[in-house]
Amino acid sequence: MKPSRFAPPTEVPGLATRRIAADILDGVLHKRRMLDDQLDGAAAHPGLKTLSDRDRALMRRLVATILRRLGTLGHVLSRLLDKGIPTDAPRAQSALLIGAAQILWMDVPDHAAVDLSVRLVQADRRAAKYAGLVNAVLRRCAREAQPLINEVESQSLDVPPWMLTRWIAHYGEDTAKAIVRAISHEPPLDLTVKTDAVHWASRLQGEALPTGTVRTLLHGPITMLPGFAEGQWWVQDAAAALPATLFGDINGKSIADLCAAPGGKTAQLAQAGARVTAIDRSPARVARLRDNLTRLSLDATAIVADAVEWPGETFDGVLIDAPCAATGTIRRHPDVAWLKQEADISALAALQRRLLQKAVALLKPGGTLVYCTCSLEPEEGEHAIDALLASDSGMRRAPVEASEVGGLTEVISRQGDVRTLPCHLPHSDPRLAGMDGFYAARLIKA
Template identity: 85%
Template sequence: MKPSRFAPPTEVPGLATRRIAADILDGVLHKRRTLDDLLDGAAAHPGLKTLSDRDRALMRRLVATILRRLGTLRHVLSRLLDKGLPTDAPRAQSALLIGAAQILWMDVPDHAAVDLSVRLVQADRRAAKYAGLVNAVLRRCAREAEPLIREVEAQSLDVPSWLMARWIAHYGEATARDIARAIGHEPPLDLTVKGNPAQWASRLHGETLPTGTVRTLLQGPITMLPGFTEGAWWVQDAAAALPARLFGDVGGKAIADLCAAPGGKTAQLAHAGARVTAVDRSPGRIARLLDNLTRLSLQAETVVADATEWPGESFDGVLVDAPCAATGTIRRHPDVAWLKHEADIDALAALQRRLLQKAVALLKPGGTLVYCTCSLEPEEGEQAVDALLAADSTMRRLPVDPAEVGGLAEIINPQGDIRTLPCHLPNPDPRLAGLDGFYAARLVKA
């Protein structure tokens, strides 16, 4: 009798972690579900609740490493397989990816990586016949893969070809390859703190960035870190923390935050004294935003609505953090590279144009509009703002001064907008380097 795919609690240590990782990989690569949904959403994998904190962290890191290095992994495995990856047994494919990722990039003994991957296929009815193949290929991987990786290091295989071609066309080949290298590294943990960044950097064994963000390499459950329970900080990439600062002094001002969830920018504005109205079309995401604000002891009015159709009122400032292809966040969300298509960009750009038009309509004369996206694609950034300025004579650009962004002049483009790249903010330790790719422009209504 073949063992069940859902083995009892007495199974080999570590096997449940790999099985759940395989299920989540299948959800991303074959069912096109987002990693966030599978890890934290309403449809999160039920097996996550059975894992210890340590195993849950290992599983997340394993899945992220595979997605971050997927192109290279597929290349290496194709060179080690005579007939290519098995197409009739997804679990065999997942087991090979899981085993190879551990051998090549993770601190897991080779024999354990091989053994657990073999057990993974043995427990699956369709994949069991490939147990011998998985064993042989992963043993070869441990012996031979390093030169295969060196052979393709310069080819940027971990970025889809259509996306790499776009980056080369817009940023130049050298910068595009710098971006590709940067997103290959696991990102640090960035925190926006309510006050005293130096003190929190010391408590969290991190450093303070020029922009005021605290950056740390601490791992484990966020809820267990000092300062979480008392609401002293929230998780927010250093680049994502910049757009809300472009409003300047917001004390007492009415600010609308469109597409606001999960609420990092809402929290910044509320903490700075603004009267914030946070708008998002998803009730679940608004609920998450409210949970975050409650922990932080901050307040904002919340509205569940499609921002493009929301009647609203007149505001001193409007922040549009528009839905986008999110290609600037691939180092934090490596599934984005494999879930998005070039055709998505045009559809999203149309939505961004409607959001910009709505933002202008909500803005008082003399008010400030900040538009941002976490995308590296010009259609979703520079081109969207240029089109608005060409069509609406009431709006003008107010360039960003380097002093407003910690003196980081390299993140300001010739038009005076913010354009951060994953290869910005270098550090001798690549684990402490980089930013999400963000675009932000500040406009003022006449």
């Protein structure tokens, strides 16, 4: 049997992990491929199968760290390179980023980070000539980088300028910079539990948040944690868990969940006793939703359809988790910062308007509509709801009370909508702080 080209038997330990990290990083930065698509599912990098759980986790953390601190890394490396980062050999660029990220922010010995990055470029025909350069620059990085980081710490380089400009305009400079600082940290593991958050927080060595989410730090595969196999909880950011709770008592009521996959909110609605119809246009994502519901022993009707075109019945409630620019999720999906463009927002806003109109048509008189997006952009949140209310006199806003969101008054807007930010939920341990940026509004049909 021929040895795998991803893990030759004589390969230096750790090199395969860095090579796969370099491949995936190249996929994001040069081929505009989403990080999640390269980590899971049919299009995942084939070399992942050769890695142990520990190495796979290291590789994910390495790529995520680079993407979270890409602007700062670019600044540091540009100051250490006389002629800039080589552009004719992508592997050399990746090797520099991988080595520097390990030296600056990860618990990897400097000599190992340098050696493995040099070996990465030596193994690539186009990049091999840069082996000496990579070695010299990374050794300088270990000695000289911290002052270079300090000199740009206040400049918020780790998101694209267009994104920072928008956040400053909408939230103010101080809050915008607090958002950037928050998304530079690796996020904790948030879980929505079926019952008894305090009990599961204790079992999982975490804590129960005021909103009912259990927050902990991940050590090892998620599937090995207590309660996973028994279907006692599912992974869901604390902010993402709020919209489904805004319906109140839905036991026995019919709820449509539009754009439902992967199904966290569907599970919440089903657990609350609703008769849920979950709709998503992606067959693969609906299959994943069904698998999740099976593990959780929860029932919902899952339909593969375009929600805008779906000729459905009417419901007591409709939840829209609309497709969006996802800028509120950068702390968990750091590739979003570098894959999204400002032009995407207007196109997505048009889709969100169509989904809102469809949701109103699916709603019974007196029914409740909850609209949410994981975006920090006002066009995809506040502006969308303002436009709907201005055009449809049959809909009215039902303001959310702080008591409905765990007493977190800071996440309630002046209009009574929910607006969470990555810098919310501060904690003495930064590893346990923050939440995704979400917008949610609750409307009632006359």
